[in-house]
Amino acid sequence: MDATRTIEAFGALAHEHRLAIYRLLVEAGPGGMPAGHIGERIGLAPSSLTFHVQSLQRAGLITQRRASRQLFYAADFGAMNGLVDYLTKNCCGGAPCGKSNSRSRKAA
Amino acid sequence: MDATRTIEAFGALAHEHRLAIYRLLVEAGPGGMPAGHIGERIGLAPSSLTFHVQSLQRAGLITQRRASRQLFYAADFGAMNGLVDYLTKNCCGGAPCGKSNSRSRKAA
DNA sequence: TTGACATTTCGACAATACTAGTAATAACGT
DNA sequence: ACGTTATTACTAGTATTGTCGAAATGTCAA
Numbered sequence: 001m002d003a004t005r006t007i008e009a010f011g012a013l014a015h016e017h018r019l020a021i022y023r024l025l026v027e028a029g030p031g032g033m034p035a036g037h038i039g040e041r042i043g044l045a046p047s048s049l050t051f052h053v054q055s056l057q058r059a060g061l062i063t064q065r066r067a068s069r070q071l072f073y074a075a076d077f078g079a080m081n082g083l084v085d086y087l088t089k090n091c092c093g094g095a096p097c098g099k100s101n102s103r104s105r106k107a108a
Numbered sequence: 109m110d111a112t113r114t115i116e117a118f119g120a121l122a123h124e125h126r127l128a129i130y131r132l133l134v135e136a137g138p139g140g141m142p143a144g145h146i147g148e149r150i151g152l153a154p155s156s157l158t159f160h161v162q163s164l165q166r167a168g169l170i171t172q173r174r175a176s177r178q179l180f181y182a183a184d185f186g187a188m189n190g191l192v193d194y195l196t197k198n199c200c201g202g203a204p205c206g207k208s209n210s211r212s213r214k215a216a
Numbered sequence: 217t218t219g220a221c222a223t224t225t226c227g228a229c230a231a232t233a234c235t236a237g238t239a240a241t242a243a244c245g246t
Numbered sequence: 247a248c249g250t251t252a253t254t255a256c257t258a259g260t261a262t263t264g265t266c267g268a269a270a271t272g273t274c275a276a
Contacts, residue, residue: 003131007122014118015264019111023198035223045266050224052264069222069273080195087192090131123234143253153236158254160234177243177252 001082005060009083012059017042018052025062025075032065032074109190113168117191120167125150126160133170133183140173140182 001009013019020042025033039049053073056062060079065072109117121127128150133140147157161181164170168187173180 003124003127007124007127010118010122010127014115014122016111016115017264019115019118026198036221039223046223047225047267048265051266054224055263066273071223084192084195087188087195090134125234144251147253154253155237155255156235159236162254163233174242179253 001086006083006086008059009061009079012056012061015052015055017044017048018056021049021052021073022056022061022075025073026077028074030074030077032063032072034067034070034072036070038073109194114191114194116167117169117187120164120169123160123163125152125156126164129157129160129181130164130169130183133181134185136182138182138185140171140180142175142178142180144178146181 013022021038024038024041035046035049035053038044038053039046042049044052053062053064057064057073061076062073063076065074121130129146132146132149143154143157143161146152146161147154150157152160161170161172165172165181169184170181171184173182
């Protein structure tokens with residue numbers, strides 16, 4: 001995951017509706033959820049929903065799959081892994097930062 | 109770290125210059141770096157730099173401290189911790205997702 | 217092939233973000 | 247007090263983002 005990809009992913013998640021969509025899809029699991037259901041749950045007009053899921057998809061955070069008339073969207077857990085890895089590697093200058101390293105400020 | 113805070117943090121990092129600034133400050137360590145040096149390194153007009161560091165600061169990702177005439181900015185590692193925690197807790201529906209869980213898709 | 221359903225594309229608009237020049241503020245030395 | 251340095255605040259212009267209605271597309275069943 002390079003800086004450009006990371007920025008796209010951050011940008012995709014940096015919106016109330018898109019973060020809600022992503023969390024909904026994480027909850028839904030690998031099977032995903034059809035676009036219509038997502039729109040209902042979040043409370044978005046169909047065209048607005050498309051706008052946002054496309055943003056998430058361009059960022060590589062979710063995938064699309066057609067099942068008959070419906071389009072299912074599902075979270076791509078691998079991409080989220082990459083994002084967490086990027087943050088972990090860049091948040092404390094390389095040291096792991098995940099649990100209780102907030103105060104490891106000896107590196108000057 | 110709630111959703112709103114998270115969105116602010118993502119938004120702050122979702123920009124080429126701001127991500128560069130943040131990474132520079134992580135590299136600089138807890139001592140931080142004066143605004144002028146950051147602007148030189150990133151190649152940004154002073155007023156533009158202020159715009160971006162304020163965005164990072166509002167999001168709680170960096171701190172400000174005055175030393176004589178210079179204003180030092182430093183990465184807030186605790187905030188990054190919170191962000192990573194939020195992602196970890198929300199990326200795989202609660203399961204740890206940091207290292208090799210990308211393919212654990214049996215939960216349906 | 218017609219009709220219904222699910223979703224996307226298009227177009228227009230309002231709101232927000234980014235950039236950078238210029239003016240103002242803060243700190244310091246003389 | 248004055249000039250210099252470091253930085254921020256103000257302002258305006260341009261670009262991007264978000265919203266949603268209407269029209270178009272793809273899918274299916276009869």
